[in-house]
Amino acid sequence: RVDPYGFERPDDFDYETYEAFFSRYLVVLTRRAIKWSKLLKGKNSVQKSLKVKRYIRKGIPNEHRALIWMIVSGAQANMEQNPGYYQKLLEGEKNDKLVEAIKTDMNRTFPDNVKFRKTADPCLQHPLYNVLVAYGHHNKAVGYCQGMNFIAGYLILITKNEEESFWLLDALIGRILPDYYSPAMLGLKTDQEVLGELVKMKVPAVAELMERHGVMWTLVVSRWFICLFIDILPVETVLRIWDCLFYEGSKIIFRVALTLIKQHQAFILEATNFPDICDKFKQITKGTFVTECHSFMEKIFTDPGSLSMATINKLRETCREKVLSQG
Numbered sequence: 001r002v003d004p005y006g007f008e009r010p011d012d013f014d015y016e017t018y019e020a021f022f023s024r025y026l027v028v029l030t031r032r033a034i035k036w037s038k039l040l041k042g043k044n045s046v047q048k049s050l051k052v053k054r055y056i057r058k059g060i061p062n063e064h065r066a067l068i069w070m071i072v073s074g075a076q077a078n079m080e081q082n083p084g085y086y087q088k089l090l091e092g093e094k095n096d097k098l099v100e101a102i103k104t105d106m107n108r109t110f111p112d113n114v115k116f117r118k119t120a121d122p123c124l125q126h127p128l129y130n131v132l133v134a135y136g137h138h139n140k141a142v143g144y145c146q147g148m149n150f151i152a153g154y155l156i157l158i159t160k161n162e163e164e165s166f167w168l169l170d171a172l173i174g175r176i177l178p179d180y181y182s183p184a185m186l187g188l189k190t191d192q193e194v195l196g197e198l199v200k201m202k203v204p205a206v207a208e209l210m211e212r213h214g215v216m217w218t219l220v221v222s223r224w225f226i227c228l229f230i231d232i233l234p235v236e237t238v239l240r241i242w243d244c245l246f247y248e249g250s251k252i253i254f255r256v257a258l259t260l261i262k263q264h265q266a267f268i269l270e271a272t273n274f275p276d277i278c279d280k281f282k283q284i285t286k287g288t289f290v291t292e293c294h295s296f297m298e299k300i301f302t303d304p305g306s307l308s309m310a311t312i313n314k315l316r317e318t319c320r321e322k323v324l325s326q327g
Contacts (some may be wrong), residue, residue: 002114002321003235005113005115005157005235006113006114006115006116006157007110007113007168007235008112008113008114017291018290018291021288021291021292024272025236025292025293025294028058028059028294029059029061030231032055032059032061033061034065035055036055036060036064037234038060038072039051039052039055039156040064044067045071046068046071046072048072048247052072052247053248054246055298056068056072056243056244057243057244057245057301058294058297059240059243059293059294059297060243062158062239065158065239065243066158066160066161066164068243068246069158069159069168069242069243070159070164070167070168070322071200071248072177072246072247073171073172073175073246073247074171074175075167075168075170075171076086076167077097077166078170078171079163079164079168079265079298081325085163086134086163086166086167086224087282089129089134089137090133090134090142091137092137094133094135094137094321095136095143098133098137098143098144099133101143101144101209102129102132102133102136102144102149103129105146105149106125106128106129106149107125108149109125109128109149109150110150110153112314113153113157116128116153119287124153124156124157124262126231127156127162127165128152128156129153130162130163131152131156131165131166131169131277132144132149132152134149134166135148135152135166135169135170135173138166138170139170139173139174141182142173142181142182142183143183145181145185145203146226147180147185147227148169148173148181150227150230150231151169151172151227151228151230152165152169154230154238154239154242155168155169158239168268169245171246172228172245172246172270176245176249176250177228177250178190178191178250178316180225186320186323186324188222188225188226189218189322190224190319190320191250191253191254191316191319192217192218192221192225193217193322193323194254194312194315194316194319195217195221195254195257195258196210197315197318197319198254198258198304199258199261200305202258202262202304202305203258203261203262203265205265205269206265206268206269207260209268209269209277210277213273213274213277214274215274215277215278219278220260220277220278220281221281224253224255224256224257226241228241228242228245228253228300229241229256229285232285233285233290234290234291234293236293237290237291237293237296237297240294240296240297241253241256241297241300244297247307250312251307251309251312252300254312255300255301255304256300258284258292258303258304258307259286259296259298259299259300259303259304261284262287262303262304263284263289263299263303264280264283265285267280267283267284268280268284279298
């Protein structure tokens with residue numbers, strides 16, 4: 001009933017399909033674990049290289065995940081350069097409004113996860129609260145915004161360490177995701193428009209359908225971006241996406257989104273009206289295709305074709321102008 005990360009499985013959970021997938025995936029995990037152990041040779045460091053990038057795309061074993069995320073995202077270096085900084089933030093003066101907003105969201109964070117329940121021992125609400133309060137005082141321009149609680153919660157589940165979670169959150173919000181969580185959410189709005197442009201280029205029929213029915217991208221994909229696929233895709237799949245996100249940056253989000261849309265193009269095109277389209281977008285994030293995280297990750301690097309950071313940055317420029325002019 002409860003998965004290894006503490007999430008309760010829904011009543012309609014398909015155990016058979018999952019068991020079949022997991023018995024195959026276990027073989028992959030075992031093979032990857034051996035390769036990673038050889039690569040790390042007991043050291044707590046790894047240099048960025050094509051080999052490491054390839055290894056990360058094939059998945060980081062859970063026992064090395066926190067370490068690799070910390071290193072490749074730059075969070076480790078930042079933490080080492082700022083000893084005691086996290087503690088100082090927790091001991092410093094607090095902004096009451098920020099604290100209140102975070103407290104309000106505590107019980108709403110993963111109600112389906114036994115580790116975040118007040119009755120759990122240890123209860124992960126305490127470290128989650130600390131990380132979010134510290135981050136809100138560290139990055140005053142962002143403060144706290146909904147969605148951050150889920151991301152910080154996932155980081156705590158994986159690192160089992162408050163300070164590391166704080167620095168990883170900083171890597172994501174401060175560097176990897178441009179301006180997703182600032183009050184105006186300019187980066188988030190921009191990237192949704194960018195996705196729209198990419199769909200026009202790579203899956204034009206779907207773009208045309210959206211346009212014809214006046215469905216704005218933000219309606220169907222904003223949660224994909226804000227929550228980085230948490231609660232949208234299965235946990236294992238989300239973690240595999242994050243492996244690549246920490247190493248390769250925000251273009252991974254576009255790769256995932258494009259793959260979901262491209263794979264289900266025929267299904268989406270069956271939609272005949274506005275609510276139907278929205279419903280199809282909910283459907284495409286469920287089922288075997290997304291559960292089979294290993295083959296899914298292979299697809300995100302082949303299905304969308306080439307997708308350079310240069311292309312994305314160029315689209316970001318024009319889309320940002322558009323968003324600002326609509327402002």
